[in-house]
Amino acid sequence: MLKYILKRIFFMIPLLLGITIICFSVMRLAPGSPVDLETQMNPKSSVEMKERLKALYELDKPIHQQYWSWLKKLSRGDLGISFASDHRPVAAKILERIPITILLELLSLLIIIAVAIPIGVLSAVHQDSLFDKITGVFVFIGFAVPTFWLALLMMIFFGIHLGWLPISGLRSLNYEYLTPWGQFVDLVKHLVLPVFISAFGGLAGLSRYMRANMLEVIRQDYIMTARAKGLSERDVIYKHALRNALLPAITILGLSIPGLIGGSVIFETVFAIPGMGQLFYMAVMARDYPTVMGILLIGAILTLVGNLIADVSYAVADPRIRIS
Amino acid sequence: MGFWETFYKNKLALTGSGIVLLLFFVSFFAPWFAPYDPGQIDLKNVLMPPSMDHWLGTDQLGRDVLSRMIWGARISLKVGFVATGVSIIIGTLLGAVAGYYGGWVDAVIMRFVDIMLCFPTFFLILAVIAFLEPSIWNIMIIIGLTGWMGVTRLVRADFISLRERDFVQAARVIGAGDLRIIFVHILPNAMASILVAATLGIAGAILTESALSFLGIGVQPPTPSWGNILTAGKDNIDIAWWLSLYPGLAILITVVGYNLLGEGIRDSLDPRLKK
Numbered sequence: 001m002l003k004y005i006l007k008r009i010f011f012m013i014p015l016l017l018g019i020t021i022i023c024f025s026v027m028r029l030a031p032g033s034p035v036d037l038e039t040q041m042n043p044k045s046s047v048e049m050k051e052r053l054k055a056l057y058e059l060d061k062p063i064h065q066q067y068w069s070w071l072k073k074l075s076r077g078d079l080g081i082s083f084a085s086d087h088r089p090v091a092a093k094i095l096e097r098i099p100i101t102i103l104l105e106l107l108s109l110l111i112i113i114a115v116a117i118p119i120g121v122l123s124a125v126h127q128d129s130l131f132d133k134i135t136g137v138f139v140f141i142g143f144a145v146p147t148f149w150l151a152l153l154m155m156i157f158f159g160i161h162l163g164w165l166p167i168s169g170l171r172s173l174n175y176e177y178l179t180p181w182g183q184f185v186d187l188v189k190h191l192v193l194p195v196f197i198s199a200f201g202g203l204a205g206l207s208r209y210m211r212a213n214m215l216e217v218i219r220q221d222y223i224m225t226a227r228a229k230g231l232s233e234r235d236v237i238y239k240h241a242l243r244n245a246l247l248p249a250i251t252i253l254g255l256s257i258p259g260l261i262g263g264s265v266i267f268e269t270v271f272a273i274p275g276m277g278q279l280f281y282m283a284v285m286a287r288d289y290p291t292v293m294g295i296l297l298i299g300a301i302l303t304l305v306g307n308l309i310a311d312v313s314y315a316v317a318d319p320r321i322r323i324s
Numbered sequence: 325m326g327f328w329e330t331f332y333k334n335k336l337a338l339t340g341s342g343i344v345l346l347l348f349f350v351s352f353f354a355p356w357f358a359p360y361d362p363g364q365i366d367l368k369n370v371l372m373p374p375s376m377d378h379w380l381g382t383d384q385l386g387r388d389v390l391s392r393m394i395w396g397a398r399i400s401l402k403v404g405f406v407a408t409g410v411s412i413i414i415g416t417l418l419g420a421v422a423g424y425y426g427g428w429v430d431a432v433i434m435r436f437v438d439i440m441l442c443f444p445t446f447f448l449i450l451a452v453i454a455f456l457e458p459s460i461w462n463i464m465i466i467i468g469l470t471g472w473m474g475v476t477r478l479v480r481a482d483f484i485s486l487r488e489r490d491f492v493q494a495a496r497v498i499g500a501g502d503l504r505i506i507f508v509h510i511l512p513n514a515m516a517s518i519l520v521a522a523t524l525g526i527a528g529a530i531l532t533e534s535a536l537s538f539l540g541i542g543v544q545p546p547t548p549s550w551g552n553i554l555t556a557g558k559d560n561i562d563i564a565w566w567l568s569l570y571p572g573l574a575i576l577i578t579v580v581g582y583n584l585l586g587e588g589i590r591d592s593l594d595p596r597l598k599k
Contacts, residue, residue: 018439029455144579146531148538149572152557160562262446266535284454284541296451300442
């Protein structure tokens with residue numbers, strides 16, 4: 001098992017290098033150089049100062065050397081200094097926002113798993129039933145709904161029309177004065193809509209995938225064997241078939257991670273949640289290049305790690321993968 | 325059964341083509357269909373709810389929402405086709421080369437695909453837009469440049485399964501060059517899956533553009549797009565529900581239309597795939 005994990009990590013290295021090369025190339029798209037940004041608006045800047053800044057940013061060196069020293073800084077966790085007015089290190093800015101985003105993603109993954117798998121399994125077991133048809137329509141619409149629009153409609157209905165749920169931020173204004181239980185309830189209320197919206201896109205994909213998987217598994221010989229030896233239908237479906245149908249779903253969950261992370265920009269912006277997605281959006285609007293690059297890189301690495309976890313848990317669940 | 329016979333019997337596919345044709349028609353004749361000039365500001369009638377004069381209400385500058393949505397359909401159509409065109413061309417070329425030549429060429433191209441797939445697409449698009457200007461052409465091209473990986477995998481798989489077939493061997497024996505074999509002999513056989521990918525790709529590109537415009541980094545006002553009408557919806561969320569409801573509905577119906585059409589084409593091209 002350990003050997004398998006080490007092998008997977010080893011395979012990640014070229015991907016990681018590729019990711020940094022792409023990030024570095026995107027950074028080169030920037031109009032002008034960082035030096036211009038800092039000197040153009042400053043009447044006191046002189047030619048020497050410009051040269052000094054150039055040397056500081058190592059812009060006077062050939063491109064592969066620039067890449068190399070950027071990589072070296074990266075390996076020390078140095079993502080540069082934000083262009084925003086706070087001038088803080090990008091790594092620190094991202095780090096303080098990551099927990100919120102990961103919390104939201106994990107909660108929505110849990111919801112996706114808890115809702116999509118039963119739907120997929122039930123609609124496969126009762127193929128062509130009314131339930132199967134209704135969920136089929138929902139899944140099809142789920143693929144086509146723009147999530148930010150759904151978010152707006154939910155905000156209008158639950159937040160403004162009914163007034164049940166708050167529509168922005170993570171805390172109420174009176175958060176400080178609430179009892180610990182009250183604070184917990186307050187947080188949960190703020191999380192309901194964002195987590196639901198974030199989960200929504202993944203629901204359709206996974207339940208459709210589970211349905212197809214289950215239909216495939218039910219037709220296998222070993223299911224017929226299980227039936228032939230007289231097992232109850234419940235045991236056949238929920239013990240023999242379900243386990244085999246669940247395995248590939250792990251990979252799908254791994255593949256859905258980039259979508260979830262990418263989606264965080266939209267729902268964190270809509271619901272004003274101070275996570276990584278919102279920081280990214282603000283950095284894009286403010287042309288804060290170091291922060292944009294840092295988050296792009298972190299997003300890709302999170303995806304890579306997510307895929308690694310999915311691969312490893314797949315190998316844990318299915319011995320066939322480990323051996324081959 | 326032939327393609328058209330199967331297609332005509334598929335009610336969902338016909339619905340999809342109906343929606344898509346209607347959109348073409350509306351966008352082509354936008355100036356005739358739109359009851360008002362989409363840019364005409366009327367400060368005496370701002371944020372009016374739907375009425376006989378303005379069927380879908382007016383926005384924060386008193387502009388007619390229905391007219392803006394009809395012109396917005398044009399933008400969606402344009403973005404959908406250009407972005408998908410870009411990703412289909414890149415995806416097909418890379419996939420064909422990878423699948424046909426195999427070996428290290430294939431290895432390099434597929435590793436590149438793997439690397440691109442590590443990036444959350446929406447992050448990559450936003451990052452590139454941050455460095456360039458958010459003009460409509462930039463957006464179409466960037467959506468295309470970040471969406472070709474699926475097509476590459478698809479075309480590559482087709483090429484691998486086709487390249488050793490007898491008809492390809494026959495072409496090689498009579499002296500056809502690589503380019504001729506790729507484009508004249510193999511590619512036409514892979515067109516079916518490309519066509520399906522393109523139709524579904526248009527739906528995806530329209531969704532992405534609307535999300536970008538909604539965030540204010542896509543199609544810039546005053547050019548009307550479904551996404552940027554929704555931005556106004558968000559700004560006036562507590563007073564003007566119609567600004568939020570209708571443009572989103574238009575996006576939903578359009579995307580459903582292209583998805584139905586794409587799946588219909590797939591089922592009719594290869595009835596074995598049908599559930």
